[in-house]
Amino acid sequence: MNALVICSGGMDSIALAHKIAAERALTRPVSFDYGQRHKKELDSTRACAARFGVPQDVKDVIDISAVRRLLTGSALTDSGSVPKEHHAEDLMRIAVVPNRNAIMLAIAFGIAAAEQAESVAAAVHGDDRFIYPDYHPDFVEAFATTPRHAFGEMPKIALYTPFIRRVKADIVREGARLGVPCAETWSCSQGGDHHCGRCGTCLEWREAFLLADVEDPTPYEKPDYWVEACREHQEKQPSRGSELAIAGPMK
Structure with a gap:
């Protein structure tokens, strides 16, 4: 079964593209410009498409940035600051x-x-379902029924979400198995020259690499911030303990 993948350029969607290319047939990655401040992620998608020889050029990025002025209230599109706290769900929700x-x-x-x-393949996964409503299995299951009603007698199109009940560490392991060039993906919520190492997304992926026992090859502007963030997380939630040991900065 062939598939096109909704591909942001982050680790999860690039890993999904590699999975599809390995297990079925990748027709193309589909990317969107919705006015995100981290538009640099689109370069990662183009690099992925080039690896597999499938269409993806500047003209193939779907521009929906005109709706940005209506989709207000998100740190990813507005001028406010991006959350810089580890696992702070109340803060991370402003990135929705x-x-x-x-x-x-x-x-x-x-x-x-x-x-x-x-x-159609989408890299929705278990770690974000508590923050992003449209990552929840209920949403995915409901949306999967849409093509039956939208396309009438046309061939049915399936919604493929293999990571829906898996977490980021699982995706890191899958990426390692598939040979995903992790350093060429872009998951940071900022748009600098390198991953900032401070935003919630950077911290979550650093944790994922550690839990997966896979070396993180990503260059970070603030590589030492990881240790500080882990320590603060432990201090704020002493009753729960910590899922992580403070292992020192990963370069």
Whole structure:
């Protein structure tokens, strides 16, 4: 079964693209410019497409940035600061872009129908379901029924979400198994020359690499901030203990 993948350029979606290319047939990555401050992630998607010889150029990035002025209230699109705290769900929720996945899925299904792809793949995963409503299995299960009603007699298109009940550490292990060039992905919520090492997304991926027992090859602007963040997390939640040992900075 072939598939197009909704690909941001982050570790999770790039790992998914590699998984599809290895297990079925990757038709193309579909990327979106929604006015995100970390637009640099789109370069990672183009590099991934080039590795597999599938279409993805500047003109293939779908520009929905015009809706940015309406999808307000997210740190990823507004001028406010991006959360810089480890596992602070109340703070991380300000990075939610309203209905983003539903918008992207609807467009991706239209492209899949036009190109006669058999499935649309999305890298929604278990770690973010508590923060992002459109990462929850209930949302995915509900949206998967949409093509049955939207396309009438056209061939049915499946929604493929193999990471839905897995966590970031699982994705890191899968990426390592598939040979994903992790250093060429972009998951940071900022848009600098290197991953900042301070935003919630950077901290979550550093944790994921540690839990997966896989070396993190990502260059960070603040590589030592990881130790400080782990210590603060332990101090704020002493009754729960910590999932992590403070192992020192990873360069």
